[in-house]
Amino acid sequence: MVLRDLDSWLQSEAPTILRRRDLDQPLDDFLAHGAGGVLWRDQQRMKVYANSPKSDLHTWLSQVLADLDGDLLELGCGIGAHDDTRVVGIDLHWSSLLRFPGRAILADALDPPFSGSTFDAVLAINLLDSCRDPFLLLQQADALLRPGGTLVLSSPFHWRDEITPPRNWLSPEQVQEFLLARGYHCQKAQHDWILQSGSRTTTLHRCVTWIGRRQDSVLQR
Ligand SMILES: C[S@@+](CC[C@H](N)C(=O)[O-])C[C@H]1O[C@@H](n2cnc3c(N)ncnc32)[C@H](O)[C@@H]1O
Structure with a gap:
């Protein structure tokens, strides 16, 4: 990926990324913090329920x-x-x-x-x-x-x-x-x-x- 504006790309691609299970952890974490952190919040929410x-x-x-x-x-x-x-x-x-x-x-x-x-x-x-x-x-x-x-x-x-x-x-x-x-x-x-x-x-x-x-x-x- 070579993008100048990661956030704009994530705004439209977030659903596709949510579906993927093949990204390695550092890339997953990096992407998750884009787009106003919407994916990161989604991951955190999952962790709360899964780890409680x-x-x-x-x-x-x-x-x-x-x-x-x-x-x-x-x-x-x-x-x-x-x-x-x-x-x-x-x-x-x-x-x-x-x-x-x-x-x-x-x-x-x-x-x-x-x-x-x-x-x-x-x-x-x-x-x-x-x-x-x-x-x-x-x-x-x-x-x-x-x-x-x-x-x-x-x-x-x-x-x-x-x-x-x-x-x-x-x-x-x-x-x-x-x-x-x-x-x-x-x-x-x-x-x-x-x-x-x-x-x-x-x-x-x-x-x-x-x-x-x-x-x-x-x-x-
Ligand atoms: C506090 S969580 C409880 C989840 C699960 N029942 C449990 O006890 O672990 C509330 C859940 O309700 C879902 N939710 C909120 N409003 C909803 C709606 N209108 N229709 C379907 N699900 C909804 C949320 O997405 C969330 O998963």
Whole structure:
């Protein structure tokens, strides 16, 4: 590569580079810092999720998944906080989806590409406070469930106004109200989730979790 303006080239070529797996580390690192650091931030984000230790939340999620069967969907799956290959995952982040253990679909959880009443369980693990409209997310997740289905939620309620406009923020109580109003029988708990953002920096999130079983007029499993 002999370029005068690496940044402009990277602006248009970033998607191609993201797809490549054959670049050696120094070249990869060098390119990653161009284009305003967009690729570097992408790499850092992947490292945080891939290098963080397994925590209480992961153990809880594996146990929850072991008790679920049928068609399982995870909204905002990222790389997956579990290794269950039965789960279909959707996310907007391409690099994360490449590492997701199950079938991965690039799609918007707020506008999911499925008909209503399609899944036996819908999971949204740490997505509520990472999306633009958490109430719409709850409505979409509820609509995707078959009668008698299970909704599995987790969130640290760590709102950032650059991601979620403050008028859309929800409290755990409002989530609980939504679930009760829609006829869910709820098992609410708290589980710790640790993210390692640097070699000396970890963040402990106290997530509120729900296993909601919808009490529809069909027999439960
Ligand atoms: C905090 S991460 C959690 C990832 C994973 N569920 C976990 O617990 O490790 C939030 C994820 O939600 C995704 N996300 C945010 N808004 C989304 C949307 N509207 N549709 C799909 N995914 C979304 C992000 O790309 C990110 O991967």
